[in-house]
Amino acid sequence: MLVWALLSAVLWSVARVGALRSSLFSKKGFVYGSIENPVKIYVKLHQDSPILFCMDVNRASKETVDPTYLWIGPNENTLTENGQINLTKEGALIVKDFMESLSGLYTCTLSYKTIKAETQEETTIKKRYDFLIFVNPFAPGWKSVCNDSIDCEDATNRNILEARDRIEEFFRSQAYILYHHFNKTIPAMHFVDHSFQVVRIDNCRPGFGKNEGLHSNCASCCVVCSPGTFSPDADVTCQICVSVHTYGAKACP
Known part of the structure; x- marks a missing residue:
């Protein structure tokens, strides 16, 4: 029996933004x-995060x-440029080589001015935007298995089903050959059609799990375990x- 081990997740891919079907995602x-x-955003392990823009869609359409x-990271410290943090002058944030420890709440405060046409009086407006980023367990080397497929999970599933069909055909061919050519010297081999099955096993790697309550928009995802x-x-x-x-966390201290 062939066992089909599958890690289900909704994956971030800049090239496939439209697949997420959310008004929060722009065409850019x-x-x-x-x-x-x-x-809430789900990022592949050791991949770059999407481009987080410190602005809502309505504000982006206005002057x-x-x-x-001002960006604040999960450790409640102000984010500054480094090897993993990329901040742009337009207020965008990219977290590179995402790891479990980088998961958490990223907060940005946008400050801007409004000017009354009659009095030219300036007022400073502040708006806060929260991004909860969770890493899922698709690690380095996963893409190479799929030959750089856009949807690695689908490609892997197709490969497994193809392997099942080839193994089934092998047994069917062997049964035919043994019966027609070696039936006098080798015991008969019988293959029952459709008796070979693929069984799906639902699991997550250590440190990850599924939580439909916390991740209702990604209930089938293997998501990094939260603190606690x-x-x-x-x-x-x-x-x-x-x-x-x-x-x-993989253990309880």
């Missing part, structure tokens, strides 16, 4: 903020006078551990 690949709720941007939870094995559930304060 930006992910805009939202005033009402945090924007913004003297904008300034851990996953020591390939189960799909992050277990509770109050002493864990990091993302992606």
